[in-house]
Amino acid sequence: MSPTLVISIVLLIGIAGFVLGRQRAVSQQAGASEKPHSRVHYHGWWVFLAAVLPALIFMAIWSAVSTTYIDNATRSALPEQTQESAVASRALATGMVQNLARGLRVLGVDNASDAPQTFEELQPRLRERGIAVASDTQDYMIPLALQRNAMEDRSSLLRSVLTIAFSLAGAAYAFSTIGVRARARNKVERVTLLALVAASTIAILTTIGIVFSMLFETIHFFQSVSPANFFFGTVWDPRFAAAGSGGAEGQFGLIPLLAGTLYIAFVAMLFAVPVGLMAAVYMAEYATPGVRSVVKPLLEVLAGIPTIVYGFFALVTVGPFLRDLSADIAGGPSFIQAQSVLTAGLVMGIMLIPFVSSLSDDIITAVPRAMRDGSLGLGATRSETVKRVILPAALPGIVGALLLTASRAIGETMIVVMAAGVAARLTWNPFETMTTITVKIVNQLTGDLEFTSPQTLVAFALGMTLFVLTLAMNVFALYIVRKYREQYE
Known part of the structure; x- marks a missing residue:
């Protein structure tokens, strides 16, 4: 299932939970002898939040972890010669496999029997569909790309099933807690407060991430160039060196x-x-x-x-x-x-x-x-x-x-x-x-x-x-x- 379809199903479960939870709260409060703690719409929102938020959080975590796992698996499956090369070369090879996997998915090639054995045979088909793949893609990358697609398909299916299961379980749990004296309003307000805190935290973490992403590279730069020459120098002449030379001229x-x-x-x-x-x-x-x-x-x-x-x-x-x-x-x-x-x-x-x-x-x-x-x-x-x-x-x-x-x-x-x-x-x-x-x-x-x-x-x-x-x-x-x-x- 595509992520959009899964999210749509989770939202539909949440909406249905809101309607059913509100109706149950109305029926319970109609004949109750004691004063209800929360208004009926709070019970509906509590069911909606319990059905949607845990499922979407689980889906986001699963997607991040599975992507990292699949990338590591692809990198470990590269030939020994490539694995022993520089980090940039391994990252480049992994990216080429990833792009080739997308191209094979567009072509509808799902198994090794349907896939060409060499990239020279595959390249014309990719060009016909307007798929851009690096021209120096190696033949060994085709089975790795098919293996990557298979892993992604299994991960996507398992993620979809578990996300929908989390949504149904959350809705069922929240629905079972509905009662005349249930503190649904407190729970909804607590979730809202946590959402506001998370939103404000994102801005802080983004700023921290920007600072550290530049700070580490800046420190690396000052290991090659004196800070005094940088901050007090009056001549700007970097004189680019050729790639691979690592020249510090300029x-x-x-x-x-x-x-x-x-x-x-x-x-x-x-x-x-x-x-x-x-x-x-x-x-x-x-x-x-x-x-x-x-x-x-x-x-x-x-x-x-x-x-x-x-x-x-x-x-x-x-x-x-x-x-x-x-x-x-x-x-x-x-x-x-x-x-x-x-x-x-x-x-x-x-x-x-x-x-x-x-x-x-x-x-x-x-x-x-x-x-x-x-x-x-x-x-x-x-x-x-x-x-x-x-x-x-x-x-x-x-x-x-x-x-x-x-x-x-x-x-x-x-x-x-x-x-x-x-x-x-x-x-x-x-x-x-x-x-x-x-x-x-x-x-x-x-x-x-x-x-x-x-x-x-x-x-x-x-x-x-x-x-x-x-x-x-x-x-x-x-x-x-x-x-x-x-x-x-």
């Missing part, structure tokens, strides 16, 4: 990338903050409800535009416009390059306007109405009230919003690639090209390279640096916003 200075990241983000914020903040003040204090209902959604449409579209806009429109404009002003060669810090910062600032305006608008409107009324009652004009009362009161929240926006600017990639170039250099001239950390992360992980060379592992060190930088900004911003909310709530 210079991995972070300073040019960090300077480009902060410089482009600063130019973007220099453009986005005044425009976004003034738009927020207008929408919160001056616009009529009708105008606000139109202007705010139109402004926030900018936030939904993909960043690649902004990149094309910078490459095709903004960059050439600035180059031609500077050429007209200078009366000769242009002093602004089409790809420059100014181009990337200007377009990124346009992208950040809705972030600044929306967050600032929410913060300004959260300022208590009594402060506005008190200022106006003392004779201040509306503009004086905005300048001397509202903005100072909202300043902590606005600063937090700007820090959140700055962290968004620091992590941008596509606009920088298309508008600022990929040259890692140190310069104060905003009319020249620079690049950012995110761009170089993409460059270092692009191509057919080993994950054991410093040229590739440096991407994890760059990612860890960027993660710490943006995390610090977000934590500081949330601290300021929380302090602001506690003051004016």
